[in-house]
Amino acid sequence: xxxxxxxxxxxxxxxxxxxxxxxxxxxxGEGEFVGLIGPNGCGKSTTFNCISGLLEQTAGDIEIFGQxxxxxxxxxxxxxxxxxxxxxxxxxxxxxxxxxxxxxPRNQFAPNRLLAIFSPRTRKAEAERLARAYAVLDQLEVxxxxxxxxxxxxxxxxxxxxxxxxxMGDPQLLLLDEPVAGVAGPxxxxxxxxxxxxxxxxxxxxxxxxxxxDFILRQGVDRIIVMNEGEIxxxxxxxxxxxxxxxxxxxxxxxxEDETEGAGEEAEASE
Ligand SMILES: Nc1ncnc2c1ncn2[C@@H]1O[C@H](COP(=O)(O)OP(=O)(O)OP(=O)(O)O)[C@@H](O)[C@H]1O
Ligand SMILES: [Mg+2]
Numbered sequence: 001x002x003x004x005x006x007x008x009x010x011x012x013x014x015x016x017x018x019x020x021x022x023x024x025x026x027x028x029g030e031g032e033f034v035g036l037i038g039p040n041g042c043g044k045s046t047t048f049n050c051i052s053g054l055l056e057q058t059a060g061d062i063e064i065f066g067q068x069x070x071x072x073x074x075x076x077x078x079x080x081x082x083x084x085x086x087x088x089x090x091x092x093x094x095x096x097x098x099x100x101x102x103x104x105p106r107n108q109f110a111p112n113r114l115l116a117i118f119s120p121r122t123r124k125a126e127a128e129r130l131a132r133a134y135a136v137l138d139q140l141e142v143x144x145x146x147x148x149x150x151x152x153x154x155x156x157x158x159x160x161x162x163x164x165x166x167x168m169g170d171p172q173l174l175l176l177d178e179p180v181a182g183v184a185g186p187x188x189x190x191x192x193x194x195x196x197x198x199x200x201x202x203x204x205x206x207x208x209x210x211x212x213x214d215f216i217l218r219q220g221v222d223r224i225i226v227m228n229e230g231e232i233x234x235x236x237x238x239x240x241x242x243x244x245x246x247x248x249x250x251x252x253x254x255x256x257e258d259e260t261e262g263a264g265e266e267a268e269a270s271e
Contacts, residue, residue, distance in 0.1 A: 002029030005173050006051070011060035013046050018048040022230035026058070028173070028207055033199040035216040037207045038227030039250075043094040044209045044217045045087055047227075048175050052084045053077045064173065083166045084175035087209075089158050093151040097161050098146045101133035101168050102126075129168075136164045140194055140199075156183035160191060167198075180215075192219040217242055226250075 021043040028034055036044055049055040053074040062070045064080050068169055071081075091100050137143045140160055145153070155162065159179055166174055169220040178187035179195075197220070199206050212217040216224060217238045224241045226233040228250045231242040234241065241247055 001030055002264040004028070005030050005065055007063040008047070008051065009061040010065075011047065011050055011062065012058045013043070013050055013055060014058045019230050020250065021050070021057075024230070024232055026225050026229070026232060026235055028205050030172075030205055031199065031203040032205050033196060033221050034205075034207045034228065035219070035221040035224040036207055037211065037213055037216055037224055038233070040211070042227045043230040044227055045177055048084055048209065051077075051138055051175065052082070078169070080171075082175075083169055083171035083173075085162050085177055085179060086164045087177040087181070089155075089162045091153070091158055091161055091165075094147055094149065096147050097137070097153070097164075098130070098133050100161055101136060101164050102129045122223070127166075132168060132170075133164075136167050139167070139198055140164055141190070150197040156180075156187040156191075159183055160187070163191065163195075172204050172242055173207045174204060176206065178209050178211060181211065188215070196220045266267070 005026045008027070009025050011021055011024040036047070038044055041044070045054065050057040050060075051064075051069075051262060053069070053072055053076070055250070057070065060070070061068070064077060064082055068079060069077050069080065081271070092103070095103075134143065135148065137146055140163065142157075142160060142164075145157065148157075150158065150161065158180075163176065163179055166176070176195075180191050183191065195206055195208065199205065208221070210219075221238065223235060224238055225235045226241060226244075226247050231250055233246055234244050236244065
């Protein structure tokens with residue numbers, strides 16, 4: 001078993017009387033590529049929001065790289081080497097792709113504004129960020145998009161830039177919330193192929209939410225966590241998930257089939 005980089009123990013999140021996340025425990029190991037799947041409203045994004053410090057959990061423990069992150073602020077958690085993306089992508093629309101990538105990295109050198117203009121250190125830091133941004137676009141196999149305006153991108157391309165943005169701070173643990181929702185089939189496959197390759201080549205750990213079970217089962221993830229109604233239904237390899245009766249009933253039953261078909265149509269429509 002690889003070293004644990006994320007440990008979630010008995011996580012619970014209530015919104016008033018609603019139990020969005022009931023009692024969730026799981027671990028992610030170093031260099032693992034893991035899928036998180038479950039029907040609409042089962043608590044996937046809420047789990048991410050608690051891990052990343054945006055929501056205070058009602059109960060439970062969260063450890064990131066062996067540190068107790070349960071009460072840390074989002075910026076403190078980011079400084080541990082953690083980054084996440086959001087289900088709804090928002091880029092700076094009037095900026096180019098490369099500019100969008102250069103904004104978010106952590107630990108940026110920040111002297112006062114006037115000094116910053118003249119400081120050679122600022123210029124050096126900026127040159128490094130620019131080089132990093134081009135390297136990230138290379139990793140994602142879209143260097144040609146560097147100077148496109150964000151407002152000109154398709155939905156799928158925007159998702160890709162958002163992933164690129166999350167990689168800029170060189171995270172060791174990356175949580176992606178539905179990075180291919182609404183993305184047409186071929187680009188969705190390309191995004192997952194790239195993620196698989198990046199995990200294998202760099203040894204970072206990636207946890208990715210995906211709502212299409214059929215799709216995630218074919219994407220070469222190491223393990224899949226299946227949630228249902230705020231609880232973990234099972235954790236296993238794609239083969240184990242595919243043949244698990246509880247999963248078939250809860251997720252691939254009538255509601256699951258409807259959702260899978262809907263996701264396909266959405267994908268067709270958006271690119
Ligand atoms: N800020 C909030 N305030 C109140 N209820 C919320 C809030 N965020 C989420 N919920 C509720 O918590 C439950 C879990 O929502 P969550 O967004 O985590 O589900 P999800 O698994 O990500 O769903 P989807 O697949 O639709 O993205 C839902 O019933 C949702 O309506
Ligand atoms: Mg969600």
